Amino acid sequence: MKMKSNRSFSLIIGLVILGAITLMALVSTVWLPYSIENTDGGRLSPPSGSHWLGTDKLGRDLVSRLMVGARIALSVGFSAVVIAGVVGLTLGLAAGFAQRWLDESLSALLDILIAFPTLLLAMLIVAARGSSLTSAIFAIGFGMSAIIARLTRLLVKRVLSKDFITASRASGTSWTRIIVIHVAPNIWPTLVVSFALQFGLAGLAEASLSYLGLGAPPPNASWGSLLQEAQATVMTSPIGAIAPGVLLVALVIGVNLIADGLRDIADPTLRRTR
C-alpha cells in the first residue's frame, strides 16, 4: 500500500511540474509581460518589481523570453515524440513480426541509424534544410524514431516468443486479435516510459541545437539559445543562465516522474495491492 501511494506521489509531482511549464507556454500565446522584441528594460538589469528575473544584455525581459522558450520546448518535445512514435512504432512492429531477411534488413537499417548520435543526425538534417523550428523537430523526431523502433521490435519479439501466444494461437485466435489483446498491452508499459523519456530528451536536444545556433532562429527564445546568450555574462549576471537551466532540468525531471507513475499504472504485476 505504501509503495503504491509513493508511486502516485511521483506521478502527481511530475504532473504538477509539467503542468506549470505547460501553463507558462499557454499563457505566452495570449499574454507576455513584455514583447520579446522590447529592449526598453536596460541592459542586464537585476531582478526587480517590473522585471521579475531581470533583463538580458539587449535589455529584453527574461520572464517573457522563458515563457516563449517553454512553448518551443513543449512543441518540439510533443511533435518530435509524435513523429518518433508513428515512424518508430511502424518500423518496430514490422520488424518484430517479420521473419528472416525482412527482419534482418530492417534491423540493419535501425542499427545504422542508431550508430549516428541523435544530435549529429539532427545537425545533418538542419544543415541540409536550413535552421528552423520545423527542421529541428523533424531532425529530432527521426533521430529518436530509430530508438523507438528498435525497442518496439525487441518488445514484440519477446512477447511473441512466450507460451501464452502459442497457447492463444493453438486455441484459434487470429493474429489481429492477438495483437490487440496480448501484444499491445504487454509492450505498452515499457513504451509509455520510453515515450515520456524521449519527450524530455527532445526538449533537451532542441536546447542543444539552439545552443549551437541550429535551432529556432532569433528572436525566438529557446531555452538553449538563452543559455548560449547568457554564457558571456554568466559571472556578472548569473540569473540569465540559471533560470533556463533550472527550467530544462525541471522539464526532464517532470517527465521522468510521470514516466515512472504511468508505468506502474500500466503494469499490474507491479501492483502489490489486492
Add this chain to the structure above:
Amino acid sequence: MNILEIANLDIYSSEGKGLVSDLSFSIAPGARLGLIGESGSGKSLTALAAIGLLPSQLKATGSVLLGGESAQQMLGSSERALNRVRGRVASIVFQEPLTALDPLMKIGKQLSEPLKRHQKLEGQSLQHAIIDALNEVRINDPARIASSFPHQISGGERQRAAIAMALACKPTLLIADEPTTALDVTVQAEVLSLLDSVVSARNMALLFISHDLAVVGQITDSVVVLKDGVMVESGSLHAIMSAPKHSYTRDLVINARLLDGALDIAQGKG
C-alpha cells in the same frame, strides 16, 4: 476415422539438420497416447506440428491430419484454414504455467477469450461459463481466481487455469506438453488425476508428452518412444513395460521400476 493421423513426418532445422525423422502414429477418438523421450528428442516439435504451430524457420514434410471426418492438413495450410480447427478440434497445455498465461490479463478475462469466440457467450452467461470452467478444473474459490492476475495465484492454480483455458473451446483432442514437470510432486499428482478425470468425463482423446515413463504410465494406455527424433518403439503400455524391445526403452522401464521399488521400500519401512 482417427482424430490425429501423423504420417511420415520429417522436421528439419533451417541448416538442414533432421529433428524428427519419418514419424508416424495416430490417435483414435477418445484414445490416450503417451509420447516419451528425453529433451531434444523432438516430442514438443511433434506436438506443435500436430496443431500447425511449428516455428516458421523449421521445414516439415509428410502429413499431419487433424479433425477426423473432415480432417485438415496441418502442414503448409493457410492460417485461416488452421484457425478453423485449432481450439475446436485440439488445444494444448504447456509445461510452464507462468509463461502460458498472459501476465497482464486477469484469469477470468483470459478464459473469456476462447469462450466468447467458440461459444459466442456474453454478459451474465459468459460470467457463469468462466466460473463453471474454473470449477471443472477443481479450483477453490473460482470467483477470486477469476479476478486475479497470474502472479497473484499459486503454480498449481495457474496450471489448472491453463487447463481450463485449453478445455474452454471443447476440443476433442487435448495435447499436454509436460504439464506436470514444473510443479511440486504433490501438485503433480493432483493435476494428473484432474487431467485423467476431465479427459474421461468429456470423452476426449489425449496426447500426453513427457520424459517420465512413470508419469505417462499413470494416464495413458499406449506409448510412442522417441529418441533423437526417431520412433524406437510403440505399443500398449502393458506390452512395453513387460517386454521392452529397444535398449533405450529398457533403460526407461528399469529406471521407472527402480523408482517404484524405492518408493515401496520407503513406504514399507515408514
